[in-house]
Amino acid sequence: MKVNLQDNFSISKLVIGCMRMNEWNFSIEQRVEFVEWCIEQGITTFDHADIYGGNHHNEALFGEVLKMKTQLRDEMEIITKCSMCVRNDENPNIKTRYFNTDREYIINQVNKSIEKLNCDYIDLLLIHMHDLLVNPKELNDTLNQLRDEGKVRYFGLSNHNPLEFDTLQKYVDVKFVTHQIMLHPLGIENYKNGTMTHCLKEGIHPMFWSPLAGGRIFNPTNALEENMKNVLEGIRQELHLEEIDEVIYKWLLMHSSDPTIVLGTGNRERIKRAIHSLEGMQMTREQWYKILIEAGYKLW
Numbered sequence: 168m169k170v171n172l173q174d175n176f177s178i179s180k181l182v183i184g185c186m187r188m189n190e191w192n193f194s195i196e197q198r199v200e201f202v203e204w205c206i207e208q209g210i211t212t213f214d215h216a217d218i219y220g221g222n223h224h225n226e227a228l229f230g231e232v233l234k235m236k237t238q239l240r241d242e243m244e245i246i247t248k249c250s251m252c253v254r255n256d257e258n259p260n261i262k263t264r265y266f267n268t269d270r271e272y273i274i275n276q277v278n279k280s281i282e283k284l285n286c287d288y289i290d291l292l293l294i295h296m297h298d299l300l301v302n303p304k305e306l307n308d309t310l311n312q313l314r315d316e317g318k319v320r321y322f323g324l325s326n327h328n329p330l331e332f333d334t335l336q337k338y339v340d341v342k343f344v345t346h347q348i349m350l351h352p353l354g355i356e357n358y359k360n361g362t363m364t365h366c367l368k369e370g371i372h373p374m375f376w377s378p379l380a381g382g383r384i385f386n387p388t389n390a391l392e393e394n395m396k397n398v399l400e401g402i403r404q405e406l407h408l409e410e411i412d413e414v415i416y417k418w419l420l421m422h423s424s425d426p427t428i429v430l431g432t433g434n435r436e437r438i439k440r441a442i443h444s445l446e447g448m449q450m451t452r453e454q455w456y457k458i459l460i461e462a463g464y465k466l467w
């Protein structure tokens with residue numbers, strides 16, 4: 168299943184997040200097999216960032232797949248992000264984390280991503296976090312340059328509040344085609360701060376990252392998390408689903424903005440459950456609001 172972001176550009180409703188790819192400990196053969204399997208399942212979009220994998224460089228792990236099977240490039244959409252500067256092997260002199268959206272920095276990061284990923288272009292580039300020192304006019308020139316040079320096809324933002332999003336969009340010629348934001352039953356800030364409503368207003372299909380709260384939902388560490396697990400378990404039984412991850416995916420997908428979900432697992436059984444959650448019975452409004460309220464949203 169695909170979601171159309173703009174013109175002829177669509178991504179798959181489920182996206183494989185590559186942030187933990189180094190933790191999966193796949194051999195190169197297993198990585199190739201995994202990517203091929205995902206594409207066979209209809210999951211054709213892969214989400215990266217220049218910083219994923221820390222010193223392990225997950226973009227390069229993925230690039231090895233494309234080096235081995237170059238034909239796969241035409242069957243997928245590649246997303247990557249930049250703007251977060253952190254200390255790693257490549258940047259050992261960084262002492263304090265910070266954000267950077269300077270022209271030279273972004274162009275350099277995109278060139279590095281393209282090289283590591285072993286591809287000629289990025290389908291979708293996201294500004295990873297809002298840079299408080301951003302110069303919107305300079306950003307416009309940068310994005311236009313990347314588009315004109317054929318290095319990036321489409322652009323979007325990640326982790327910006329509605330005002331930050333609108334301010335950048337005002338100065339940037341290209342339309343931001345998506346907003347990648349955190350959303351899960353232990354983290355509903357984007358419902359509270361108006362970001363989800365902003366997506367509806369602007370006709371933006373959001374991408375939800377850490378849909379399972381990074382796995383925390385399965386191993387509660389406090390009373391609120393324990394309560395949420397019980398609530399999800401109750402709804403799982405009512406819907407006759409196998410595991411609570413399916414309940415969460417169904418909950419995330421109920422929003423009218425037609426969102427996409429960035430999965431964090433490399434486990435095929437879990438990915439199959441995510442696919443299964445796209446089908447069959449939806450939860451009721453009452454069940455949906457129950458999760459929202461237990462997550463800490465005050466209706467009145």
Ligand SMILES: NC(=O)c1ccc[n+]([C@@H]2O[C@H](COP(=O)([O-])OP(=O)(O)OC[C@H]3O[C@@H](n4cnc5c(N)ncnc54)[C@H](OP(=O)(O)O)[C@@H]3O)[C@@H](O)[C@H]2O)c1
Nearest residue numbers: 184185186214376377378379380381382429430431432433
């Ligand atoms: N834009 C941003 O700022 C941003 C920030 C963070 C992440 N992201 C993107 O979002 C993607 C997903 O984030 P995420 O990895 O945090 O997603 P997630 O789905 O919330 O968490 C994945 C973790 O949950 C574990 N898990 C899944 N099902 C489980 C189960 N039934 N029982 C126990 N553990 C389970 C996984 O382990 P297994 O691998 O063993 O299944 C994995 O460690 C990332 O890869 C990245 O692409 C974007």
